[in-house]
Amino acid sequence: MPDITLWLPENDLIRRQVLNKLTEETGELLQIVGRCLAQGVDKADPRTGKPNIEALADEIADVTAAVAWLDEVITLPPGRDARIARKLDGFREWQQLLDAAE
Ligand SMILES: [Mg+2]
Numbered sequence: 001m002p003d004i005t006l007w008l009p010e011n012d013l014i015r016r017q018v019l020n021k022l023t024e025e026t027g028e029l030l031q032i033v034g035r036c037l038a039q040g041v042d043k044a045d046p047r048t049g050k051p052n053i054e055a056l057a058d059e060i061a062d063v064t065a066a067v068a069w070l071d072e073v074i075t076l077p078p079g080r081d082a083r084i085a086r087k088l089d090g091f092r093e094w095q096q097l098l099d100a101a102e
Contacts, residue, residue: 018073022066029059 010016032055035045044051070076 014073018066018070022063022070025059025062025066029063032056032059 010019032052036052036056039052041053041056042051045055
């Protein structure tokens with residue numbers, strides 16, 4: 001396979017906007033998760049005083065809404081629920097290992 005291949009951006013306006021919103025909202029979620037790691041979930045933004053846990057809840061809701069909109073516009077292949085279940089099982093198993101290591 002060549003190193004350079006042709007690719008063209010999504011040209012459907014609605015799909016592009018859905019993907020733009022998902023990008024924006026996931027970026028905002030990443031930002032607040034980073035702040036929670038750096039300052040603590042139970043602390044607040046020093047500039048605005050907004051509790052980090054409220055900002056986290058807001059951004060999770062925003063990402064959830066963006067995914068819901070994506071589901072209305074783009075038909076994804078089946079299997080999401082099974083993947084979520086597998087991931088969650090893995091996270092819980094990892095948590096047990098962490099608990100046992102403490
Ligand atoms: Mg947001």
